Amino acid sequence: MRKILFISAISLLSCNRNAQTAHPPVGGVLSQKDLDVSRNRMKNLNTIERGQIQDWISSQTVKYYPTQLNYWITVENFDHRERRADNSMISYSYELYDFDQTKIYNQPFERRDAKFGHFDELKAVENALRFIHDGEEVTLLVPSSLAYGTFGDEKKIDNDIPLIIKLKAL
Numbered sequence: 001m002r003k004i005l006f007i008s009a010i011s012l013l014s015c016n017r018n019a020q021t022a023h024p025p026v027g028g029v030l031s032q033k034d035l036d037v038s039r040n041r042m043k044n045l046n047t048i049e050r051g052q053i054q055d056w057i058s059s060q061t062v063k064y065y066p067t068q069l070n071y072w073i074t075v076e077n078f079d080h081r082e083r084r085a086d087n088s089m090i091s092y093s094y095e096l097y098d099f100d101q102t103k104i105y106n107q108p109f110e111r112r113d114a115k116f117g118h119f120d121e122l123k124a125v126e127n128a129l130r131f132i133h134d135g136e137e138v139t140l141l142v143p144s145s146l147a148y149g150t151f152g153d154e155k156k157i158d159n160d161i162p163l164i165i166k167l168k169a170l
Contacts, residue, residue: 042145049143049162056099057141064141071124072141081131086117090129090169096157097164104156122147125167132169140165
């Protein structure tokens with residue numbers, strides 16, 4: 001029995017020493033050049049999408065206001081409101097549309113009693129939920145970088161697609 005305990009202790013100690021060795025991910029690491037190319041691509045895409053969204057806004061009768069997080073919303077000074085605290089609860093639903101105003105999913109996404117800081121949502125949706133009033137409904141115009149980004153949702157939303165999000169606090 002002592003022999004088994006001794007071998008176990010030695011094994012654990014040897015594993016602990018090797019645990020600090022770092023290995024690059026499969027396929028290697030990205031070079032600084034690759035990171036710069038990716039960063040510039042996203043910067044250029046964001047500039048193009050912002051221009052397209054601005055053009056779309058100018059053809060609408062509803063007024064949209066820019067936010068500090070780089071999306072637009074139907075409420076003026078929205079992100080200057082009092083911010084909901086972490087761990088506070090909220091129930092909400094939202095629908096997704098493309099800029100042809102075609103609904104992407106038939107059923108809205110809905111969450112009941114979600115706790116801030118403990119749910120993973122689209123960046124723009126989570127940000128807007130911080131400032132929305134209970135029972136309020138708003139529309140967000142969101143560049144792809146704040147939506148599903150480079151990969152899409154791997155279902156109905158392609159890569160690099162800006163979205164219209166109709167959000168309601170329940």
